[in-house]
Amino acid sequence: QVQLVESGGGLVQAGGSLRLSCAASGVISRINDMGWYRQAPGKQRELVAAITSGGSTNYADSVKGRFTISRDNAKNTVYLQMNSLKPEDTAVYYCNADCTYYTTTYFRRGDYWGQGTQVTVSS
Numbered sequence: 683q684v685q686l687v688e689s690g691g692g693l694v695q696a697g698g699s700l701r702l703s704c705a706a707s708g709v710i711s712r713i714n715d716m717g718w719y720r721q722a723p724g725k726q727r728e729l730v731a732a733i734t735s736g737g738s739t740n741y742a743d744s745v746k747g748r749f750t751i752s753r754d755n756a757k758n759t760v761y762l763q764m765n766s767l768k769p770e771d772t773a774v775y776y777c778n779a780d781c782t783y784y785t786t787t788y789f790r791r792g793d794y795w796g797q798g799t800q801v802t803v804s805s
Contacts, residue, residue: 684708684794686777691799698803699765704777704796706758714780716753716760720773720801727776731762745771767803774798 690702706713717732731751732740739751750763760777777796782789 684710684779684781684792686779686794686796688775688777688796688799691775691801693802693804694767696767696769696803696805698767699763700767700801701764702762702775702777702799702801704760704779706760706779706781706794708781709783710758710781711783712781713755713758714782716780717778718751718760718762719776719778720771721776721798722770722773725773730775733760764801767801769803769805771801772803773801775801 685707686704688702688704690700692700694700713735715732715734718730719727720730721727730742730745731749733751733753741749748766753760776798779794781794782791
């Protein structure tokens with residue numbers, strides 16, 4: 683079992699900043715890609731930012747230049763620094779991780795999600 687626990691959401695005024703954290707725990711040998719997604723009311727879940735185990739990053743066009751994703755592999759943790767927040771960034775933010783567990787005789791790979799953290803940006 684793998685658990686992802688997010689923290690850092692909240693209410694902020696437009697132009698402000700928030701930092702989200704997501705810590706993975708459980709039976710893990712390796713965490714591959716990690717990412718942040720968001721879902722606003724009435725909209726589909728969308729990718730915000732992703733980072734590979736080697737540190738390569740990918741961002742949605744709407745957040746480029748404002749958000750920064752990073753990770754601490756030693757802590758199995760991914761972060762999302764959000765600056766210059768806009769009301770349209772309001773959503774539930776979800777952490778995602780592609781995790782593997784293996785022994786000499788067993789292999790398991792799975793895609794895991796956190797419970798979500800609310801980010802609300804007031805105008």
